[in-house]
Amino acid sequence: AxxxxxxxxxxxxxxxxxxxxxxxxxxxxxxxxxxxxxxxxxxxxxxxxxxxxxxxxxxxxxxxxxxxxxxxxxxxxxxxxxxxxxxxxxxxxxxxxxxxxxxxxxxxxxxxxxxxxxxxxxxWEGLPAGLLVRDLAAEERALDALPPRLVRPRVEAELVRVVEIAEVRHIGYRPGAQRLEAVVADAAGVPAVVSADYSPHRPAALDALADALATEPRFVSGAVRRDRGGLVIDPLAVLTAGGPVVPDLAPGDGTAALGAPPQAVPDPLGDALEEALAACAQAAHRGLLRLPSGVRERLVRAGATLERVGLRTCAGTLAALTAALAADDPEGMTRAWATAHIRLVTAAELR
Known part of the structure; x- marks a missing residue:
């Protein structure tokens, strides 16, 4: 402000x-x-x-x-x-x-x-500009212009959009993560990833989503976010030539066979940020005053990885956190942890 x-x-x-x-x-x-x-x-x-x-x-x-x-x-x-x-x-x-x-x-x-x-x-075709996304590159720029999530107003459905789809390039399921991912593109060829996780509360949702995306969809609605240098859509509904499909309400038991996803593209920056965030979360979960040596070593390794990939300011906040953990100052520990976590969360969001 x-x-x-x-x-x-x-x-x-x-x-x-x-x-x-x-x-x-x-x-x-x-x-x-x-x-x-x-x-x-x-x-x-x-x-x-x-x-x-x-x-x-x-x-x-x-x-x-x-x-x-x-x-x-x-x-x-x-x-x-x-x-x-x-x-x-x-x-x-x-x-x-x-x-x-x-x-x-x-x-x-x-x-x-x-x-x-x-x-x-x-x-959906008559929705106002900003809500109806036909240009994914412009949507990326709009997300970049927002303040960090930590200081934005807490409102429901802040980034829910309707995205026009010109092409579905690939649909695949990642068994380890229990996640369906599809690469879609707009009329200019700019890609985005439609990503949906399995939940026992909606067992047939991934099957219904895969079927809808395989039948020349026109639009997909969902929450849009930046992740690993691209756009990701958490889908709510798909509008096909046969009408709207709401995956979460679909009948079935979720046993349909789903194809494999394409080979993941290496992302050293994203991997380094994820590991650092996981290390910070583990430290908070275990308690900063009584951290075992393994957690401290994980924070040091995460900081070294951040330094190696060029995220030196993030690495510096982790180094400050590990130094604070070695001192007998609970207030300094919590302040250092908050500083590191805020920096990492914001960096991951802008990534």
Missing amino acids: RGGAARSQVLGTQEAADTPLRRVRLAALGCRVGGTSAARTADVYLAHTATGVVLVLKRRWDVPDGDRLTGADLAGRRVLGAPLRSLAAANVVSESASRSAGRVVRVTSGRIAKTTVTPLGDA
Whole structure:
């Protein structure tokens, strides 16, 4: 903020706690199913077509003892008077909606204020610029211009976008990571990686995603981020010629055979940052005052790797941390750890 950025962008000020939306039209961008062993959650992502802001409608259900309650089981649950599978791929018009400062949307029911749910159709094609991404290189530049995540306002669906796909170059599954990855490209040939992790709460999601990406998709919605020098999309839905596909709500048991991914491209910078972040996390988990020698040695090795790949400032913060750990000063230890971790997290984000 002192450097000239808008205070509202950095500090999240000037935002009402609750804002009525009057008569509002929202276009669904998909759904994310998650939760714990005791509860299941479904977050439906809805684009406010007039402003390009993405809002989140949240629902929660208790899981009965001995029941799995997957996304496919939730697909038939009624939300706003429609099955969840329909709502997650629909146009929603409501006269009784309001949004929080954190971009959670609430819709109340009543006899006068009505809410209608209709098929999505081609609503994604008319989304505002900024939300609809046709140029991945421009989106990379827009992400680079943002303040670091640590100081941005905490809002839901901050970087959810709809990305137009001109080409799907490869689809593959990484068994060790339980992750499906697909390389897609825009009309100019700029690539991005669609990356989705397996979850027992949505066992058929990867199968459904692979099928949708193999049938000439037009758009994919999801959270976009920078990672290892490129763009990564965590997908929520795919719009194909046959209509929208919401992988998290797909039926099935996740046993379809998936092909292997291409050979990973070496990335010394990304590997060095990941190892340093893991070492810092292990140090915090074990407790800075009682670190075993193995953790200290891991921090030293991580710092040496950072120095070797040219990330000297990051390496310096790890060196300061290891020096602080050798002193009997708990406050100095925690301050050094926070400094190192903030530097590493920001460097990894900008990578």
